[in-house]
Amino acid sequence: MSRWLSKVRNRLTLWYVGIFGGILFAFICVASALHYLHLEDQLYHAEIQDMETIEGLLYFERDGRLSLREDYFISEEHRLLLDRLLEVLSMDGNILFRNTKLGNDNLGGARTANEGSADFFRHSLQLANGNHVLVLSHIRPIQGRTVLIRIGYSTEPIRKQSIQLFVLLLLVMPFALLVAGFAGSKVASKALDPLSQMTQLARTITAHRLNERIPIKNPDDELGHMALVLNDLLERLEDSFQQLRSFTSDVSHELRTPLASIRSIGEVGAQADYEPKKYRDIIGSMLEEVSRLTGMIDTLLTIAHAESGTLQFNRSRFPVNELVQDAVSIVRVLAEDKGQTIMLSVEDEVTLEADRSFIRMALVNLIDNAVKYSPEKTDIRVDVQTMESSSAGGPMVKISVADQGSGIPEEARERIFERFYRLDESRNSDAGGVGLGLAITKWAVEAHGGSVSVSSAAKGGAVFWMVLPITPVSSITNT
Numbered sequence: 314m315s316r317w318l319s320k321v322r323n324r325l326t327l328w329y330v331g332i333f334g335g336i337l338f339a340f341i342c343v344a345s346a347l348h349y350l351h352l353e354d355q356l357y358h359a360e361i362q363d364m365e366t367i368e369g370l371l372y373f374e375r376d377g378r379l380s381l382r383e384d385y386f387i388s389e390e391h392r393l394l395l396d397r398l399l400e401v402l403s404m405d406g407n408i409l410f411r412n413t414k415l416g417n418d419n420l421g422g423a424r425t426a427n428e429g430s431a432d433f434f435r436h437s438l439q440l441a442n443g444n445h446v447l448v449l450s451h452i453r454p455i456q457g458r459t460v461l462i463r464i465g466y467s468t469e470p471i472r473k474q475s476i477q478l479f480v481l482l483l484l485v486m487p488f489a490l491l492v493a494g495f496a497g498s499k500v501a502s503k504a505l506d507p508l509s510q511m512t513q514l515a516r517t518i519t520a521h522r523l524n525e526r527i528p529i530k531n532p533d534d535e536l537g538h539m540a541l542v543l544n545d546l547l548e549r550l551e552d553s554f555q556q557l558r559s560f561t562s563d564v565s566h567e568l569r570t571p572l573a574s575i576r577s578i579g580e581v582g583a584q585a586d587y588e589p590k591k592y593r594d595i596i597g598s599m600l601e602e603v604s605r606l607t608g609m610i611d612t613l614l615t616i617a618h619a620e621s622g623t624l625q626f627n628r629s630r631f632p633v634n635e636l637v638q639d640a641v642s643i644v645r646v647l648a649e650d651k652g653q654t655i656m657l658s659v660e661d662e663v664t665l666e667a668d669r670s671f672i673r674m675a676l677v678n679l680i681d682n683a684v685k686y687s688p689e690k691t692d693i694r695v696d697v698q699t700m701e702s703s704s705a706g707g708p709m710v711k712i713s714v715a716d717q718g719s720g721i722p723e724e725a726r727e728r729i730f731e732r733f734y735r736l737d738e739s740r741n742s743d744a745g746g747v748g749l750g751l752a753i754t755k756w757a758v759e760a761h762g763g764s765v766s767v768s769s770a771a772k773g774g775a776v777f778w779m780v781l782p783i784t785p786v787s788s789i790t791n792t
């Protein structure tokens with residue numbers, strides 16, 4: 314177990330022992346107090362019995378003195394009665410009798426108002442010698458004369474017994490705390506065990522070992538839930554690292570081709586003496602490759618900006634018609650070179666609020682692909698329609714580009730939107746670009762709250778479409 318986890322365990326154990334100690338101490342106090350009250354109650358009942366005995370033994374002698382017959386049997390269990398304190402008062406307060414145990418002390422002086430209110434009146438008092446006594450008073454007639462009889466017993470023995478019990482329990486307390494501390498520490502260690510395993514594993518995880526996962530014993534408890542969250546995080550990190558790796562290797566691979574081409578053209582030019590026109594051709598070919606390279610680096614930069622979330626959109630309102638015509642006019646020359654016809658069909662006049670340059674770039678990529686990947690003398694249709702979307706919660710505009718080319722096979726329809734992904738035939742043909750066009754189209758449209766998709770066109774070929782919300786989504790997301 315690591316040092317910080319040991320600290321957590323010790324802190325938990327201390328808290329546990331502290332709380333347990335507090336509760337135990339309170340329990341000991343209450344138990345001792347209850348024990349004392351119970352003994353005092355027993356003493357009270359013994360006093361009532363004794364009072365009844367005494368009342369039968371008191372008598373007035375001929376000279377008017379009150380006496381107590383001492384000729385009754387005292388059993389061993391009544392040994393306590395030997396400690397009895399007894400005094401008898403006449404109703405006007407004169408002392409009629411005091412036993413030798415009481416001597417010159419008294420059990421409360423003159424009669425109080427409470428004495429006589431109950432059959433047996435119970436109260437406590439402290440004698441002159443400091444002893445506490447439990448006093449029982451009773452008023453009754455003896456040989457026709459009403460007297461107040463008071464008997465008292467010292468509560469010192471029961472006080473001592475309760476204190477002994479209290480001390481005994483206090484002496485046991487440290488052992489109980491030791492056992493509790495030991496058990497608490499074991500339980501805390503067991504509870505923190507999964508956390509310890511997590512930290513050990515987390516220490517060993519590096520960029521190369523992101524496939525490791527934290528074992529989950531119980532997914533329903535807090536630690537299991539935390540392990541699930543961490544595993545989820547690891548999975549996302551692994552995905553991102555994987556994407557980064559493949560992106561880096563794809564970029565290197567794509568950069569190598571034009572660079573190799575520039576190099577070989579340059580080497581050919583350096584090998585022999587040529588006419589100035591031939592050199593101009595060689596330089597022209599090299600510049601062509603350089604501009605391809607620059608274009609790719611620009612696109613990569615845009616993607617990098619988009620992914621880092623630093624790209625700022627410049628939103629404005631513009632008619633979709635104008636945007637489509639603008640995009641078509643950019644690609645028209647290429648289409649005319651191949652004898653292709655671009656047909657435009659716009660349903661209604663719609664105004665869109667978005668970053669015009671990014672949406673235009675997305676559309677140009679789709680029309681450019683349609684031109685590149687369809688045979689000569691075919692038709693390309695660009696349609697604009699408005700539609701209601703229940704999921705997006707507002708009107709949408711759908712711009713579709715349909716061609717009569719080879720189409721996109723079902724299994725590649727998801728993947729063509731990935732960076733650097735190209736179908737096999739376009740890899741080998743001169744028409745193909747570097748496989749970034751659709752990736753950037755998808756990003757631009759999705760960042761405006763829309764979506765892109767592809768299916769088969771009615772007359773064969775592919776139909777790509779983008780759907781965008783007419784009213785902008787509250788916050789444009791940079792994905």
Ligand code: ADP
Nearest residue numbers: 682683686729735736739746747748749750751
């Ligand atoms: P590229 O620069 O290669 O055109 P894109 O990302 O625009 O990159 O397209 C990815 C791949 O999807 C292309 O290489 C091509 O194989 C395929 N593709 C795109 N548009 C079409 C289309 N209209 N018809 C057939 N294949 C297409």
